[in-house]
Amino acid sequence: MTSLTIYKRELTSYFAQPTAYAIIVIFLALSLGLTFSFGNFMRVGDASLEWTFFFWHPWIFMLLAPAVGMKLWADEQRTGTIELLGTFPLSTWSAIIGKFLAAATVWLVALALTFPIILTVNYLGDPDNGAIFSGYIGSFLVCSTFLAITMLVSACTRDQVVCLIVSVAVCVTMVLCGYDDFTRELGKAASPAVVEAVTSIGVWEHFRSLNRGLFRLQDLVWFGSFMFVCLLGTSAILSAKRS
Amino acid sequence: MIEVESLTKQFGSKRAVDHLTFTVKKGEVLGFLGPNGAGKSTTMRMITGFLPPTSGDARVCGISVIDNPKEAKTKVGYLPESAPLYHDMTVIGFLKFCASIRGLKGSAKNDAVERAIETCFLGSVARQSIDTLSKGYRHRTCLAQALLHDPEVLILDEPTDGLDPNQKHEVRQLIKRLGESKAILFSTHILEEVEASCTRAVIVDRGKIVADGTPAQLLEQSGNGSLTDLFRRLTTRDTEEAA
Numbered sequence: 001m002t003s004l005t006i007y008k009r010e011l012t013s014y015f016a017q018p019t020a021y022a023i024i025v026i027f028l029a030l031s032l033g034l035t036f037s038f039g040n041f042m043r044v045g046d047a048s049l050e051w052t053f054f055f056w057h058p059w060i061f062m063l064l065a066p067a068v069g070m071k072l073w074a075d076e077q078r079t080g081t082i083e084l085l086g087t088f089p090l091s092t093w094s095a096i097i098g099k100f101l102a103a104a105t106v107w108l109v110a111l112a113l114t115f116p117i118i119l120t121v122n123y124l125g126d127p128d129n130g131a132i133f134s135g136y137i138g139s140f141l142v143c144s145t146f147l148a149i150t151m152l153v154s155a156c157t158r159d160q161v162v163c164l165i166v167s168v169a170v171c172v173t174m175v176l177c178g179y180d181d182f183t184r185e186l187g188k189a190a191s192p193a194v195v196e197a198v199t200s201i202g203v204w205e206h207f208r209s210l211n212r213g214l215f216r217l218q219d220l221v222w223f224g225s226f227m228f229v230c231l232l233g234t235s236a237i238l239s240a241k242r243s
Numbered sequence: 244m245i246e247v248e249s250l251t252k253q254f255g256s257k258r259a260v261d262h263l264t265f266t267v268k269k270g271e272v273l274g275f276l277g278p279n280g281a282g283k284s285t286t287m288r289m290i291t292g293f294l295p296p297t298s299g300d301a302r303v304c305g306i307s308v309i310d311n312p313k314e315a316k317t318k319v320g321y322l323p324e325s326a327p328l329y330h331d332m333t334v335i336g337f338l339k340f341c342a343s344i345r346g347l348k349g350s351a352k353n354d355a356v357e358r359a360i361e362t363c364f365l366g367s368v369a370r371q372s373i374d375t376l377s378k379g380y381r382h383r384t385c386l387a388q389a390l391l392h393d394p395e396v397l398i399l400d401e402p403t404d405g406l407d408p409n410q411k412h413e414v415r416q417l418i419k420r421l422g423e424s425k426a427i428l429f430s431t432h433i434l435e436e437v438e439a440s441c442t443r444a445v446i447v448d449r450g451k452i453v454a455d456g457t458p459a460q461l462l463e464q465s466g467n468g469s470l471t472d473l474f475r476r477l478t479t480r481d482t483e484e485a486a
């Protein structure tokens with residue numbers, strides 16, 4: 001119940017300020033722009049959208065998701081409103097959930113606004129809409145994961161800029177680690193065990209299978225537990241900071 | 244109503260609050276005096292459940308803030324020292340948000356918000372964005388937040404800080420009036436306020452109580468009828484320590 005109140009406040013705050021609009025517009029410009037330019041959407045005829053459209057999402061999210069999540073706790077600590085939240089009768093956990101869901105909703109809106117691309121593929125050809133849907137789920141899970149990381153970082157600092165830089169660095173690492181070209185280069189230099197360890201923290205393996213329309217339990221568990229651990233860490237850091 | 248028992252807070256090697264013990268009964272207004280850094284705010288943060296004490300316990304209405312923080316917090320209204328607010332909200336929006344978190348709904352919520360706006364003379368700025376308020380109005384908005392749920396215990400950290408003389412007078416009257424039916428603990432640096440609104444006052448220095456009594460008793464203790472002299476005699480001055 002209190003989570004819902006927090007959720008509403010955070011969401012209103014996103015849309016009362018230019019932040020959410022700016023980020024959504026940049027996201028749409030980048031994702032659609034890349035699809036039609038480098039993605040060669042018109043020529044390749046990739047109806048499942050795997051390579052032309054979804055391929056770009058992790059690269060965009062690694063930069064933009066932290067911009068949405070950076071204020072969540074950093075601002076609260078800078079302005080001292082955390083002292084209000086800390087003395088209201090609510091658990092830290094319900095505040096964390098409310099804030100996380102609000103930030104995720106901003107991304108849900110952003111992803112929903114890419115609908116023209118679905119209309120286009122359906123108009124031009126006969127795509128597998130099931131695979132497209134699961135591609136969207138994959139995208140949403142990747143960006144939620146990045147949001148969870150950002151939230152964890154923002155609990156550590158009162159400075160939004162520091163939070164942005166650190167979270168982007170972590171997200172970039174996670175995107176690069178599982179990327180084929182990178183792992184191939186790494187494979188030449190390091191042992192297979194190292195490569196496997198590095199790949200396992202990358203997002204691609206789990207993202208790809210969803211892109212192909214495959215719902216594998218292991219991917220959902222991977223995303224779910226990753227986010228859960230980040231949120232748990234956020235709660236632990238917030239309580240540790242007070243004592 | 245407020246029972247503080249051997250409350251201690253250690254920040255690293257610094258002991259901010261040192262085995263503090265006092266009680267505030269219903270119908271009492273306790274003035275909390277002391278030089279900068281005496282540990283007044285830290286004590287209040289522990290009673291409101293924001294900071295966990297290093298040792299000792301605080302109870303409000305018989306409920307321990309350590310064992311049962313959520314319930315204890317419902318009994319308390321708290322004005323933090325810096326009067327933190329969400330700057331992207333309007334005054335009325337902020338108060339409604341606080342009321343929702345306190346579990347108020349529907350018409351009870353609207354009534355509570357209306358009453359708080361009236362009590363704190365916020366009618367003229369109710370729909371204004373907090374961003375654009377003057378310092379005194381911000382302070383009063385945060386004070387209104389503390390009164391919303393008509394709590395049995397009020398903890399106010401420098402409630403008259405930043406207010407104009409008219410408002411200082413109003414807030415003192417308000418504290419006096421509310422004190423008849425509640426237990427109030429408030430800190431201040433203005434010694435006249437002790438006589439104006441307190442039924443009892445304590446002076447703390449370096450985390451310890453150095454004087455405790457009704458305003459009349461304290462005046463008697465000072466010898467020459469000046470609280471300032473008593474304050475200066477009992478508390479250590481930074482200038483002395485440096486010498």
Ligand SMILES: Nc1ncnc2c1ncn2[C@@H]1O[C@H](COP(=O)(O)OP(=O)(O)OP(=O)(O)O)[C@@H](O)[C@H]1O
Binds near residue numbers: 259277284
């Ligand atoms: N989070 C913290 N970490 C380390 N030290 C702290 C922290 N909070 C407070 N202190 C220290 O504890 C002491 C008491 O601080 P506190 O804010 O309670 O003083 P105060 O009596 O409210 O002073 P003032 O009249 O200036 O408001 C100070 O020496 C302060 O430096």
Ligand SMILES: [Mg+2]
Binds near residue numbers: 324400
């Ligand atoms: Mg203080």
